[in-house]
Structures are given as C-alpha cells and as structure tokens.
Amino acid sequence: MSIDREPSASLTPFSGLTPDAVLDSLDAVGLRGDGRLLQLNSYENRVFQVFLEDGSVVVPKFYRPGRWSDEQILEEHAFATELAQAEVPVVAPLALVCDSDARMAIELSGHPPTLARSPAHRFAVSPRRAGRAPSLESMEQLEWIGRFIGRIHAVGSRQPFLHRLTLSVDLLGRSSRDWLLQSGMVPPDAEPGWLGVVDDCLLAAAEAFDRAGTLQHVRLHGDCHLNNVLWTDAGPHFVDLDDAMNGPAIQDLWMLLSGDKASYRHQIDALLRGYETMMNFDDRELGLIEALRTLRLIHHSAWLARRWDDPAFPAAFPWFGQAAYWQQQTQVLREQLNAMRTPGYIQTSS
Incomplete structure (x- = not known):
C-alpha cells in the first residue's frame, strides 16, 4: 500500500539513480x-x-x-x-x-x-535478511506470526505516531475516489457504474467503522501482507515498514487471510490465538475486515493512477486504465459491497 499527500516531485524521480550513483x-x-x-x-x-x-x-x-x-x-x-x-x-x-x-x-x-x-x-x-513466504495453510505458522504481530502492537501501543498518517475511510477511500475522478483516468463510459458502486462501498465502509465504535489505535506495520513477512526456521521476521501508520490492530492481520469464508475463520482463529498471548484483541474489529479490503482495492487504483507518469508503471501494469480493468473493478467492488452487507461474514469460531 502506498499513500500520497502530494504527487511525485518528478515524472522520472529515479532517472539518475544509476548503479554508480x-x-x-x-x-x-x-x-x-x-x-x-x-x-x-x-x-x-x-x-x-x-x-x-x-x-x-x-x-x-x-x-x-x-x-x-x-x-x-x-x-x-x-x-x-x-x-x-x-x-x-x-x-x-x-x-x-x-x-x-x-x-x-x-x-x-x-x-x-x-x-x-x-x-x-x-x-x-x-x-539483508533472507527468508521465504510463510504458509497460509499452516495454522502453526499463522499462530506464530500472530504472536509476533501482537508483540509489534504491544510496542506500538506505547505512544502514537505524531507525523505519520492515521487509517480512516477518508484517507484510503474518499481521497482515492476524488483523485481518480479529477485525474480523468476513469473512462467516461465506465465512470457512472464504477462511481456508483464506489460511493455505495464507501458508505458501507463508514457504517462498518461506526458499528465498531471507538477502537484503540496503535502504531501498525500498516502493510502486513505475505511479501513483507519472511519465514525462516527460527520463525517470521517483518520487513518494509514504509506504510507504518496509526490504526486498529486488524489492519495488520486481515491481509494474511486467503481463500473462502471457512478458510478465513480458521486462519483468523490461528492468528488470534498467537496474538492474544501478547496483546488483547477487540472482537469488534473483525467487522472491519471487508471494509478494509474494499478500501485497499479503491486505494490501489488511485495508487496506480498517481504513478502512471513514472515509466516503470505502464511497463509493469499494462492492463491498468483499460475499459476491461474498470469493468472488472466495478464487479469486484459489487462483491465487496455484498460482503460488507452480510452479517457475520467473517467471525471466529470461538
């Protein structure tokens, strides 16, 4: 995840970064x-x-x-x-x-x-720290990872970030929607359908946060997905805190879930078994998982659009911006809207 407060200072910000440099x-x-x-x-x-x-x-x-x-x-x-x-x-x-x-x-x-x-x-x-991706099928590994995320949050709860950002629907969702609309990256024929479902998703995400109520915010890793967790025989270690922010604990847990609803429940059970040996977890945060997933999808589109003038991005993401991309995003967001509106879509088995 990448969050901008202003555009890149240059269209080719790394052009002079040669091996010699x-x-x-x-x-x-x-x-x-x-x-x-x-x-x-x-x-x-x-x-x-x-x-x-x-x-x-x-x-x-x-x-x-x-x-x-x-x-x-x-x-x-x-x-x-x-x-x-x-x-x-x-x-x-x-x-x-x-x-x-x-x-x-x-x-x-x-x-x-x-x-x-x-x-x-x-x-x-x-x-340099070497390692491999952990296995989401191993409940033992997920419990181990959950224990160390709990340790991260125990330290993170000592004080807040003063300069870094705080997770919110505005930060990840509304600002991304507004930037995309102003950028002209959404094709005119795709914009009405996409915008309609985005607005519905943002409303549902805000409602999920309102239902959760006031939650404890801690300093987070912020982007705790599988590529940022390296596994060794000694256990996990975590890399790339570039998106560290203030926010609820679930932000560092939900990206480690994969598969169907049954898989989600087994995985979150394992993560929380480890997590709660080090840090209390507020079960109300489980209701934010699909909202956070939705916000990440919207934000990812804005991230690609913001970086489109960087030559590395069209080369790496040639499918972005095409009509098929926005049609696919509209469909995925409709599915997310349904997930957010389904009571108890993700919950622990305990």
Missing part, C-alpha cells in the same frame, strides 16, 4: 560496495541488494521524492529501532556515519542517524 551513495556512508548489486522488486521506492567489500550484504532503499517528509521517515525508523530493541524480529535501518573522504557529499538525520540525503535522493540502509 547507488554505490557512490553507500560509499559516502562508509559502506564500500564490491561492484555487485541487484535491484529488488519495489515500485514505490527503489531498493537494491548490494555486496560489500567486507563480505556483508546490505539493502539500501531510495525514497520516492515528495511522498514522505523527513519527520515521517524518521518516525518509521524510530519505530523499527524500538521494535528491534524489544527483540521483535523486524529489520531496522542501520545507523550511518558520513565518510569525509567520499566523492559524494551527504547529510544525515535522526538519533541515531538513519536517513541520508544526497544531492538527488534520500536513502536508508538495512542489513
């Missing part, structure tokens, strides 16, 4: 690459795996200009560091040190300094 940036913080680097799968930012002369491997992340403020990035870094200090398996950024002999001048921010600013980009560096 990546290595020079790392050299400026005393991390000497041996010349080997691999670009990893990331559309929002640019992320690389870089081999160093000392034999270690690091992962620098170059932030998309105009998306987050320095304060928001540093809050993400501070949260990751706080989690790591609490022995929660989250990949935290490395503390950086300027190398006065390097050819590139940079500025460092943070306590300790974790954010570097070069003439063209801001970046952070983390150690």
